[in-house]
Amino acid sequence: MPARAKYIWHFRKDHAISHTVRMEGFLRVMRQNIVLIGMMGAGKTAIGGELSRRLHRPFSDTDVEIERAAAMTIPEIFARDGEQFFRARESEVLGRVLASGRGVVSTGGGAWLRPENRTRIGDHGVSVWLDCDLETLWHRVRHRPTRPLLQTADPRGTLARLLAERGPVYALADIRVQARQGDSIGQTATRVIEAIRDHDPAILEDK
Numbered sequence: 001m002p003a004r005a006k007y008i009w010h011f012r013k014d015h016a017i018s019h020t021v022r023m024e025g026f027l028r029v030m031r032q033n034i035v036l037i038g039m040m041g042a043g044k045t046a047i048g049g050e051l052s053r054r055l056h057r058p059f060s061d062t063d064v065e066i067e068r069a070a071a072m073t074i075p076e077i078f079a080r081d082g083e084q085f086f087r088a089r090e091s092e093v094l095g096r097v098l099a100s101g102r103g104v105v106s107t108g109g110g111a112w113l114r115p116e117n118r119t120r121i122g123d124h125g126v127s128v129w130l131d132c133d134l135e136t137l138w139h140r141v142r143h144r145p146t147r148p149l150l151q152t153a154d155p156r157g158t159l160a161r162l163l164a165e166r167g168p169v170y171a172l173a174d175i176r177v178q179a180r181q182g183d184s185i186g187q188t189a190t191r192v193i194e195a196i197r198d199h200d201p202a203i204l205e206d207k
Contacts, residue, residue: 033125
């Protein structure tokens, strides 16, 4: 294993969370963070961006924030420092994002697996599992070389194993929404909003 190169982990001192948000029409009161969890390829970033637009709240993608903090890509972090190092940094960034204000948050596929992350999310938001079947996930990720966990001799088999292992933990989320292959981003975002209102109408209130 190559020796760890010296670099500055910017997050601790000077990393500021960046938000993207577009304001249109009336404002909606959002009383908790909305945190999207689920497998790689489930559409968390795309759906999160659409929810941000509709709800007029900031959007954060923890994978993007990690890369900004480290000034490295996630595959580079995995290759140089390993998965455990990455998971520890992921938890730090997630905590910072959740504390930065009520918004929509997209998390990496493994973030929800750590009990401390589930506690953080439960304390600061409502968790929404975008549940996606194996064929849809494989269709979306098979041509993307940026998934460190799929750099194996049998990436589809690895994806199937990860889905089987993680499914029962994802099922601990507050809300479960099916992310189907034929649905548009808008359709899935609508189902997420409806599911949140069914779960707790107080989370989203029109002003």
